[in-house]
Amino acid sequence: MTTTAPDAAGGEAGFPLVLGLDTFGDVTDDEDGHPLSHAQTIRDVVEQGVLADQVGVDFIGIGEHHTGDFPMPAADVVLAAIAARTARIRLGSAVTVLSSDDPVRVFQRYSTLDAVSAGRAEVILGRGSSIDSFPLFGYDLADYEDLFEDKTNLFAELLKDGPVTWQGKTRPALHDQDVVPHTESGPLPVWIGVGGSPQSVVRAAHYGFSLMLAIIGGSPARFAPFSQLFQQALKKFGRAPLPVGVHSPGHVAATDEKAQEEFWPHYLEVFRRIGKVRGFAIPTKESFTHEIGPHGALYVGSPETVAQKIAANLTTLGANRFDLKYGMGGLSQAALMTNIELYGTQVIPRVRELLA
């Protein structure tokens, strides 16, 4: 590498350290291993959000999906339920699939959530890795880039909190439209979730949105150039530095062994299913062992193991935010609640200590 080393966590701008949780609301199993209903799964996610607030987690994000495995097409509704029972935790999407949604409606839903939660809403925009929303809403995947570019452009206009006049290619124009509700404490924080496209990194900088790196396989360190690209692109566009976050999957339990035992069969099953559809190899125990190790993307282990890995990678990436994507096809509600409790009470304080 010829580039310079990134700054330590927080970066030169000294953003506060944020430690959050993300979920796709995977359908959980009951004690006998049978899948619970979508409705019960959704109510369980609300309980998870309430617990996360109680144990000191900074943020909870819900990823939009439209499948039987992930019944979370209306993340904002679930977030509003969490908002009603909490006072501190920040609430957001992870991600909102903007390409197949309407930017005006997304803005309205999240500015409403911001009102309900007294200023705790955030939006993370992205494509997501699954494509289930495209046929559902009648979009052609071949138009993906145009849709995302156009709608991101409109979304940036909507955040300016004034009457909007806008014209694009993929939705009707707006003429001097006042889009309500107005947010009361400044514009909604907006992030763009990026999985590996440098052009998306530059786009985030162009619009002045923060960068959320979705690192779901392989070595986190390979994303360091993305983080540097982002800060340089911000400079090029004449913008102030913005925070960088990391979203990665994992599971915390009392010991490394217990976390692996709980997580592995569900991980294998989920990837067996996805692999069958997408035509790639199912993971092996060897590949799993690599992914949970220091050079892999999974944060599976005891609170100390997970905290060490988070702290090390935030430093490597010059990032100041980490969202642990917890839950994995069928993990029980009890295991998820233990994961959240350990994350809040042990992992978070330990990461803060390590990065202090």
Add this chain to the structure above:
Amino acid sequence: MTGATSPPRIAVLGAGHVGPVIARVAVDAGLPVSIAASGDPEEIALITRFLAPGAEPRWAADAVEDADIVVLAIPLHKFPAFDPGLVAGRLVIDTMNYWPPVDGVQELFEDHRYGSSEIVAHRLSRSTIVKTLNHIGYHELDEERRPAGSPRRRALGVAGDDPGAVGVVADVIERIGYDAVRLEGLGAGRLLEPGGPVFGVALGRAGFEQAVHAGAAHGTTREGSI
């Protein structure tokens, strides 16, 4: 080619997920590399500086003109709009995949008698097409590199109808840190596609050869395995 000893010059077309990674590993292997997107090289200068330092951002036509090997790393749905004249007479590595569950259905590639690279070759009829680098994750391509002889060195398949071109590409694959396994003909490139026996699988040379032979014997195609 500029001579038997000078390394081939690479032009990477595409600055999305895949292109910069290929450019980076090729630069690391000591190859002269240029990279181009659809427009002004100025627009990808910053991306290149951080993700593929040492590669030169250029206009596509200029990059192709000076190249021994052109790497096609654009999203497949943009291929129908790709100008075949741009790469006429060139050796082209096709890294693309037709992957409907991820990228959607595309009519041009729905003829299941042919692999996606055969369809690419048909359209780029004045170019020589070699299929490779499509069956390893772009995020793995960088970190899985190993020196020749390493017990953990991974194999990559190289498929094409022109043995000379396959040889040139196989040499590049070896240089960037992988064992090259030559497949018989571009049609056999179907074994490298999503749903095939080696797509997304980390295998050494022996295991790779075994997997493609078994796959060929069983007639594994994307219809057969999904």
